[in-house]
């Protein structure tokens with residue numbers, strides 16, 4: 001049976017099992033020591049965990065069964081990125097998935113099995129969801145530039161994307177140089193300079209893959225804020241000042257309620273966006289709503305979480321700050337809130 | 353007052369209070385432009401003592417380190433209005449914040465409550481930069497509720513023995529001395545049994561561990577006291593009077609927590625970021641709105657500064673200034689993240705624009721609503737003491 005078209009309890013049960021199975025690699029309440037150990041290092045991820053993730057079949061999740069995938073939908077995908085987000089895993093699950101989506105039937109088996117990590121390089125501006133142009137091709141070699149490729153130091157290969165084609169290049173190929181910068185969350189991002197790099201030309205990209213990545217990122221942001229909020233609620237109940245838990249102060253109760261409202265709004269719009277995506281509609285407007293809401297809400301919730309922790313929240317050693325810094329990194333990815341508000345506006349123009 | 357006589361030496365300048373405000377401002381502006389170390393202009397992070405020392409020494413040699421202290425103690429004895437001008441000009445030029453706890457807190461404390469011997473010993477060392485001070489108030493379980501502090505000081509013979517722990521001590525790893533609030537009467541009501549002590553950081557039993565902040569800077573520290581023995585005369589003021597003394601210290605300084613400086617710096621950063629992205633025009637309305645809010649805050653600041661200029665004491669309503677300053681600063685920092693896109697995710701400077709570090713500006717704006725009395729606590733103060741809404 002086609003899972004995406006399955007309805008009601010069957011699909012929900014499947015989702016619950018999927019999320020349950022995720023706990024082994026991406027635990028919502030797991031300790032964050034392992035995450036901390038990988039920060040600011042290269043390659044910055046755990047290849048062992050990457051193998052586990054692929055062994056669970058997550059990488060081919062959305063590919064049709066004929067192409068070696070599981071034929072699952074956006075609901076399943078987003079459920080997993082929510083867990084990965086909450087666990088603060090540094091592994092570029094969404095990026096690897098995007099590369100697979102873009103390659104479709106051309107996706108190499110080693111990529112699906114997790115042995116070869118392929119990361120997409122599609123952006124040349126600091127913001128947006130628009131595939132950059134300006135890749136020149138001559139005699140099977142490409143030249144140009146791509147920026148903001150997350151976790152690039154871990155890649156075995158890159159999928160260079162332009163509006164007319166995708167090219168697969170080896171990470172060690174001659175003519176490819178990487179400029180790597182640390183990001184606040186302890187990961188990194190790279191600029192790829194391509195100067196006559198030998199490349200396998202694949203077909204043109206399907207822009208819908210980027211919509212899926214944006215929704216998956218919105219869901220990761222939701223996971224981040226849910227967990228940051230849970231940690232903060234706990235702190236409000238246990239931190240004592242003036243002889244009582246600080247959660248007894250009405251001023252802080254109201255702040256917690258406002259955070260909960262933001263989380264509820266994000267969950268609601270994300271739910272609708274995922275449903276529209278799986279129904280095969282043109283879901284760009286609602287994807288923009290979901291990504292804009294998730295980005296803003298995650299920043300608000302994690303900022304407030306730090307504030308409600310007081311000075312300890314401003315330290316590197318307190319876990320709550322890890323959530324703020326990951327939110328800072330994911331909020332602009334696949335289009336910032338500002339970008340998506342603008343896009344929503346231009347897609348809405350002329351509509352009744 | 354033999355003790356103070358020895359402090360009158362470094363006064364190379366005439367009484368600047370005699371200048372008109374306009375002339376004074378021009379003189380100060382010119383002097384800063386000539387003397388300020390260029391490599392320390394608008395630093396991206398709070399400087400450590402060693403980094404700030406060149407500027408500390410320049411001010412020290414000029415006799416301008418302690419503008420608010422009376423001239424008899426080696427200060428400039430500036431009137432409040434001149435002092436505000438000096439501070440404004442330094443902020444305007446992007447002068448780095450000094451490790452200034454000695455100047456802003458210990459000096460005024462000793463001038464008001466210290467003994468002649470304490471003044472004679474400590475003030476010259478602050479003025480020369482020989483001793484950097486840090487503030488030991490907060491504890492793990494005494495933050496907003498400072499009066500709950502548990503660090504104890506027990507009298508044994510001619511010594512005090514201190515045990516306990518302080519935390520969030522800004523630049524604690526750089527300091528040679530710390531001033532400490534400690535409990536001297538565990539039986540008394542919370543605020544009544546606290547005393548004020550001066551402790552050399554190299555006393556046996558003092559351990560400092562630096563703490564890394566969320567922007568990965570070792571800005572503050574934990575300080576542990578394990579049977580730390582200090583002489584009987586290391587107390588400031590009377591036994592069990594520490595709370596009152598500490599409260600009095602929070603006078604004039606509260607104005608500076610509301611200074612528009614941080615918001616101004618952040619808005620400048622946002623404008624330069626827009627220029628870098630070639631989007632100044634796209635964000636014109638945002639920038640204008642924030643500029644207007646900043647100007648409004650400056651007007652608000654001026655109403656409080658005018659009180660200080662007239663020599664009035666600031667009331668609890670000055671808390672509103674700090675609330676608004678940190679809110680505006682954080683709002684601008686939030687917009688910086690909105691505009692920066694992927695550039696805001698970088699841990700350091702933007703590679704091709706090293707004066708831009710949007711992620712750091714955002715992170716550094718976080719604690720302004722926490723330190724110096726959190727925005728929640730300031731709102732409680734205004735609600736109770738200004739609006740009369742307390743129980």
Ligand SMILES: Cc1cc2nc3c(=O)[nH]c(=O)nc-3n(C[C@H](O)[C@H](O)[C@H](O)COP(=O)(O)OP(=O)(O)OC[C@H]3O[C@@H](n4cnc5c(N)ncnc54)[C@H](O)[C@@H]3O)c2cc1C
Pocket residue numbers: 239241242246249251252307308309310311312314486487488489490491492494495496497519520521522523572719722723724725726727728729732
């Ligand atoms: C960068 C930085 C530098 C600092 N430097 C120093 C220093 O040099 N020396 C020093 O002694 N201390 C220093 N501090 C400590 C600072 O004074 C404390 O952080 C502050 O008093 C808050 O205490 P806390 O961190 O324990 O938070 P908590 O008091 O635990 O507060 C946690 C949260 O609860 C809220 N809250 C608490 N009580 C109430 C209430 N009654 N009503 C509503 N909300 C409430 C707070 O606003 C906060 O959001 C520094 C702090 C920072 C962040």
